[in-house]
Amino acid sequence: MNSSIFGGLLRRPEAGALIGLIGVITFFAIVGGIEFLYPSSVGSWLSRAAALGIVAIPVGLLMIAGELDISVGATITSGALITALVSGYYEMPIVVGMLASLGFGAVVGLLNGFLVVRTGVPSFIVTLGTLFAVSGLLLGATVVLTGTTSIALTAPEIIKSTFGAYFGGFQVLVLWWIGITAAFVFFVHLSPFGNWIFAMGGDKVSARNAGIPTDRMTILLFVLSSVCASFVGMSQAILFQSVQATPQLTLIFNTIIAVVVGGVLLTGGFGSVIGIFFGTITFAVVTQGIYYTSFDQTWSNMVIGILLLGAVLMNNTFRKMALSYAPKKGGK
């Protein structure tokens, strides 16, 4: 009986991610000192995680559905840049800039989605193309329009405190992140649509034959990830009040790491939103935790790499257990 409950927990996709998270927190609390668990430190790693987390969830959903989106490295910049351009450089009301940036994100998502659905080219390649095309377009347009590649922005106080401010060491984005996570948990694990995403990742042709509108779902997921990335870029523009026209290539790697550490299967069909949530925190804990230890920070890349490999191996083990798990029969 006990072993059955235990087995039931272990076969959940987030099991590995949760154990990993507890592991790294314990590690840094011991090595880095107990202050690593003080609210101010927690605020620090959660604030670090929030921006990444908001992008990682829809990117993770795409991965569950068997796709990949690496153009978020450009859309996060476009979100920031368009807000700053419209409301900073051209001095239009901030709301216009925010809407424009989210709208542009939606357009990029639609473009990605349509190209993937219509041409059947792997999404890795399509979004690699849009990554370059969009970031090139942004840079060119910014230089042509403003003559510089860095734009300042000052947002009204109310907007700042809604999207880009700190309260007691916690960035507001953390609240957005938790809210968005909750919405996605509902969408993916409770509403019937979530089932469709898993089915698409499991076997796209069968999913289509089962009556799932796979094309529309794929496009929707691409739009979600681009809009979420734009949203993060927009909030960062408001918070940091200044924007550079450089694509964030590292964000691409970071989201993939967070998602995979969170237990999502790169080849699709398996994963969970809560797992991605844990994976993002794990990533943030590791990158922030190093500052609380006496390790030389030159080694931080290595720690991240080893964490990733370890997490993936652990998740693999859990997935195999999930597949072969069945409640024990009476005998033997």
Added chain:
Amino acid sequence: MNSSIFGGLLRRPEAGALIGLIGVITFFAIVGGIEFLYPSSVGSWLSRAAALGIVAIPVGLLMIAGELDISVGATITSGALITALVSGYYEMPIVVGMLASLGFGAVVGLLNGFLVVRTGVPSFIVTLGTLFAVSGLLLGATVVLTGTTSIALTAPEIIKSTFGAYFGGFQVLVLWWIGITAAFVFFVHLSPFGNWIFAMGGDKVSARNAGIPTDRMTILLFVLSSVCASFVGMSQAILFQSVQATPQLTLIFNTIIAVVVGGVLLTGGFGSVIGIFFGTITFAVVTQGIYYTSFDQTWSNMVIGILLLGAVLMNNTFRKMALSYAPKKGGK
């Protein structure tokens, strides 16, 4: 009869790449001026292509075999750094440094290969882990050992003219590239082993059942790509006499672009060495060609992105033609 020969050419994996290459050269010769075809300009884009091309071929073979290697971004740095460390900083004979750097590359390749083969984790994730782990290790070790992150190196003249020198605007690496390409053409398209790589990419389980030592081949291919990347890093250290400890993230994207533009299928089983060769030149022509035009270079990323999307769509069309192509029967 004619249409049959034409069809036969078109169904080759490199058909799209060749047409794309002719297209971009024509474009830049018209827009950039005829000087784009002068030997000095040709030397310029071939020299740019050589380093990329030597890495792109084994990376492309991995892709044909259904794997991906993004750790080359770290191994190219390790190749340069270890040569400079051993023979520059510690002043050992240059040959020792060269062997050490190639040896380290082989070790990284073995590690990648073993992890992929043993754990079954997708190679994208495994090599993402080693990318971070190796680049972190390099940076840390360099700082600890030398106290700086960039090391100078002076190689004897004979070594310089073999690995790192210019002759009439052409880097010697171009010759190495052509030689390595020829060796790979033999290995992949003429020797019986090439067949194995395609079979592995087509269906790994069936390939194993057909008696192909898939594990050993996979490890071999990872070693090849790491060693080739180390070789390029080593030659660059010798040529440029100075090395810094940063991973080359853009190399990762560039190799994937070159390989995909060269007609290799991301999902494996289809492609050719000559195609990758053409794809690399195409990429180099586009990135270097922009210098010869009056376009504002701020747009270059956009051009690259659009090129990638266009090339992939064209290759897709050719692949579909290849699949449905059959010599026409008598009637209709």
Added chain:
Amino acid sequence: MPTPILALRGVNKSFGPIDVLHDINLELHAGEVLCLLGDNGAGKSTVIRILSGVHKPTTGTLEMDGKPVAFASPRDASDHGIATVHQFGGTFPLMSIGRSFFVGVEPTKGWGPFKVYDRKRANEIAVKAVRDFGITRIDDGDRLVGGLSGGERQSLAIARAVHFGARVLILDEPTAALGVKQATHVLRIVNEAKRRGLAVIFITHQVMHAMAVGDHFAVLIRGAVAADFKKGEKSREEITDLMAGGASMASLEAEIASYMETHDGHPPPVAAAKT
């Protein structure tokens, strides 16, 4: 004669330059099993894909209850009461049995925008449907499909179609990978569906299976309907010939089959191997 539940009228289908179906006319009546027969590549699965909304005909029309319909998507077809088990796949290895069973038509509980997936009910229904099928080893709807054997998976896919097959049930080679016991179960289910008044389309390469359930037979040869007849109108040998694309195969098969009677215990003579 009553109006057919589903009919193809002069349907053609081409994929680019390749013509796959030529002028197909077929009728399907309630309470009737239509066996679609034909050689490999004859176009059987393509007919099925048109009926289930996966492909649209190049020319020609579909009729349901005598009125022309056009299915915009597989979902549209299933909304019209057509449930299909396609030749390969149909299950999702990393999903639970309950979720896989209800893919695309998830049962919900709750109200308004907060309708949530009803896991408990889905699992119960799914497990019951599969167990009714004779697969008694399955008792937990949360088990992942990837842990089931090939035959169990196929049964799950069929149980699903039967459960949702409101009016028309289409089975594309459902028995190909199944053992004797499971195949017999499928045949029984087809008969049960017919008894309940459903129309069934059944594809198989096994004459025995076809003759065991079919009321009506259509044979495709190279994308055209080569024969369309009722039960009892043709002999087993004639049907076998037609299934083999018009070649005269039945005699040969019978010849091979007859070894067992004529050469009990001895290796058969070499002659049969000559063509």
Added chain:
Amino acid sequence: MPTPILALRGVNKSFGPIDVLHDINLELHAGEVLCLLGDNGAGKSTVIRILSGVHKPTTGTLEMDGKPVAFASPRDASDHGIATVHQFGGTFPLMSIGRSFFVGVEPTKGWGPFKVYDRKRANEIAVKAVRDFGITRIDDGDRLVGGLSGGERQSLAIARAVHFGARVLILDEPTAALGVKQATHVLRIVNEAKRRGLAVIFITHQVMHAMAVGDHFAVLIRGAVAADFKKGEKSREEITDLMAGGASMASLEAEIASYMETHDGHPPPVAAAKT
């Protein structure tokens, strides 16, 4: 009695905690067809995978010509003259027919380190082997396998195994996806192989096919050999029961099959659907 070409002696196989095969003893003689029968999940493919070097037995030994052997890899097994067509796959969609045919055993020309793949010869042999099989539509070895129909691909895989099957030919459900004509071809090929003195292992769920070629039958039930008998020692009904995992199915199947004779033209009675 001559020494068997291939024998399993007390073979057990477990995947982690799951025991799949229990104490399997089987013998295979030259010029003999061994039919391996059993329900879905009985362990037939696992036996095949052990014989073809894909898996190693957990305990127990393999013997070839009376001497113990251990296959290090599938390649090792094929070097011993064992050719296998596995249940699924075996072909490579994006490879040419010639290359796919010779995967792993590429013919070469030239000398020393400059041996190159002999495309022309490979294509010729492959095309001939497939055409000998009755698939006359194929005439160009450079065509990609992905452009062939499912049945044509299956035939290619079988032709390949027959071509390289030096001593033992193993076919795991080769006829499952095939039409009547192609299935008959496969049966003919099995007989031809037997005539040439090869030992053949043949797996099928179709009693007719098994009885048409088998000299010797072994039935697996839940991973153990439940019956091992010669041709003519058991009746069709008994074999069917055994194939269904020991359940008494033959009568039921016969019952369903008998509809066609007894109820010509009329829908069958409902009774059959009750279990």
Added chain:
Amino acid sequence: AEIAVIGGMNSDQFWNKIKKGVDDARLVVEANGGKVDYLRMQSYDNFAADAADIIRVAISQNPDGIAVPNWVYESQDPAIKEAIAAGIKVILFNAGTIEKADELGAINYVGSDEYIAGRAGGEQLAKLGAKKGVCINTLPGTANIEARCKGMIDAMTEAGATAEQLPLPSTAFGDPAAIAEAVKAYLSQNPDVTGALAIGAGEADAAAIGIQQAGLTGKVSLGCFDFNEATLNRIKAGEQAFAIDQQPYLQALLAVTLLASHIDFGTDLPTAPLLTGPGIIDASNVDATIAGVQLGAR
């Protein structure tokens, strides 16, 4: 004269100010029947190799003169020598020294020096009373950035203070949230640090938020290399102490016009080197700088 100018990445704000200088100088050159090409690096990943490569691209276009930053001596020197051997006049700008220019045979050097600029930052922090300083490095391992940090650390050490580098993992590059939180965490662990120097203006935007979040605005003096509009706003508001400016507009304008005039008219400037920096922008001169920014010259 036909002149090729070599510069840094497109998305790098600093090099767009250089572009403004190039564009303004172009007017003069074109007025004399010449032409100016601005060739830019496509990434900094493989810096030594690409920096030499791009010179060879310029040579292949057969210009009369090349204006080039001498970022990495070892790798670029051979290429510069090839250019001079091919009869092309070369001027070094932005990176290099006059000794180097003389050694290679370049006509002059216009610019500042990364190490010296770093020293200026260190001296400024020491002057502001910082006892311990940190150099926030988002590109650890990159040669010219390391030189900036080294200069800063050396200068502070000589002034009797201490200083160290904070190298961030490559997962943080370009991610303002990561930089801000890293700075915040670092400062909370190192309360004795009262001076911070960011390696670029974008990093400073994030570092300022990190300092603010650590509750140390005003207590930790923040400086940075180069500047953008937000930097100036912060200096004006007292949230940042200073920015180190090397006046890129002047570097480009002077380098190109000097080179063109040397080729066309044989002029020569006895002032060598021509130093354009480091200049310190702080509260005292920020208003004039803002005026220059509006015109795109700063």
